[in-house]
Amino acid sequence: MKGENITARQLAVTVFISLLSPFIRILPRSAVNIAQNAAWLSVIPATVAGFIYLRAISGRTAKSLSSRIKYALGNFGGKIFLSIIFLWLLFYGGFVARSAAERLVSTVYQRGGVSVFLWVMAAASALAGGGSLKGLVRTGEVFSVIIGVLLIIVIFASVMNVELENLLPVKVEDTGKILLGSLPILDVIGAGLYFLFLGGSVRSRDNLGKEIGKKFLSTMAAIFGVMVVTVGFCHYSLIPNFQNGFFTVIRNITIFGVVERIEALIIATWILTDFMLLSSVIMICRKILGSIFRSGESPVLAAAFGAVTAAVGSLFPNAFVLESFSDLYVPVINMTLTYILIPAVMVAGWIKGQVKGEKYE
């Protein structure tokens, strides 16, 4: 298909620029709730486990994930399973759009209404998600430079506010907490699996695993920086009180007493990551639907998907309900799909390939 051939690097960049949106939504709060002041160390086991997981799952992607699922479960079973993933992703898209809108309203545009942000975000993402994949990943490349530069500046500017007494002590007894604290991070990393539905469009697939590994490590280095400056900023017990720990840290940045209150700029820019995630989700939904109905990949459908995500986003009555979904339901469903069901299907496909003497990749 025209405009559908992308490089492995472009896909990898798109995956991790999109994942920065949920990372900042849940971190460091979710990890701190479990690992307390040692939460910053939870990034390390999550990076190791996530690296192995992503390399294992993306290393042999010669086809898109849809074809592999259909091969493993048979045409009918595969379509059923794909339909479940499709429905979940539409809901997840609505959740992402609402979270982004809520963040903008509660932090910068306090006089604004959530609906406006929700529908505009869904419309913009539907346009991007209904366009060419090449256009989307190129946008991701541009945005990744902007977000990357911002992250580096903000992390360095925040280092001055880090107190070692907030990060320490960390004892051997904390190992269990640190490992458990890596679960919310792994939940987000797992969402990277959905992007393999776009894997069929990657030109040279041999180095997809390598590119994903490289981009993953640089993303996790940034996440480690975010965790250190946020947990080191204050006593860990305060972090759950903040609406967003990282943005609270940014609010207190003062550069030589001249530059301050830069959080509005950063929060507004962070919408780029939400836009990338939502657009990618819509694009993935198109691909999955195309795989179920063969010809259902029409760009026009993206507008319908956008409308559905906005409608789903409107269903959350308030920020508290949204937070409970963010803390409980979304991680549980995401992790069940990405760490149990989809990998199990892939293993089943591999076994099927071995039995039939066919190559499963």
Add this chain to the structure above:
Amino acid sequence: MKKLYLILSLVLVLLLLSGCNNLGALSLAIEPDEISLVRTLGVEKSGGEYLVTVCTASGQTRNPEIYSAKGETFSLAVNNIMNLPQGREARFSHTEQVIIGEKLAQSGIDEVLDYIERSDSMRLDTDFYICRGITPEELIKASTGENISISDSLSYLRENIGSLGGGYIFTCLDFASGLGQNGCALVQTIYGKELLTEGETELFPAPGTFALFNGTRLEGYLTENEMRGAIILLEKENTQELPLGIAEGVVTVKLQSPELKLSAEKGRLIITVKVKGDIASVSGVNSVREDELRERIDREVCSEMYGYVKAALDRIGSSKLDFAGLEHRAEIMGQRLNGTEPEIYVEAVIERTYDIIDPLPENGRSLRP
């Protein structure tokens, strides 16, 4: 045609989605003259309700203004003050100081602290004060005139706290983190000091000692020596002038922020304080060049510093409130103190730059008229 659509959509986005006008869907516009920036926020309990008083920033055409409002909760009181007279809106994003009344401090400041922590506009590095002997409303009103406001006075206080005899100005973040870490925390107190200016007596905020909080409730106040000891133990920046009474007269030493080294071994905490300073002025002393006198000055400084640290440690021991976080710091070093009394060592190095301006010859006779 594609370009036309693109231009049309861009124009529609600019017109309808701009936050800077009142025409579009966002309608967020608010003109600068419709905003009053709050610089100082005072809170006290009055008749079972929260009484919030704010002092706004002055501008070229606007004097600082003071407004008060009440509410059953702190949040309600703040909401009630949002809509100011003449259609203006109070903004808390640039709040520099929060002053808590004594009554409220005694009943607990959970609500205020919680509000600041969760607030999307207020910063955590806002200065935090406890007002003694006067309510925040009275102090704010009495020390705000046409040209100078309490906010200006408190900004001046922050810059010159050492020379004004105060301690250290903790922020909301220091306080909240201290509570999280040690279960207790310190806050700088202020009181209304009468000063005669241009023939009139005016009230200004002056620094007192530290207020000690057990959890979010005010437990009591530190003495001056305990306060100085706490500053050393907490390694807070504080330059202070220390007058030393010696046999010949008074030598005033300007001390830099002391360096603190904590080491722990086998449950023993060793506190080593290194203090550097400079002789700022002398009175009744002919010369400060004699070695014997210098040694005496060093010893006096050591003795004073020891006294401060000891006083703070005694207060920690008697109140069982580790406001210096010694247990936590020992834990970082892999030690448990189990209530053992720390050992204190003080080393003082007082510089002699006073010698440069000291016109005295070696024999100690002044050449000055």
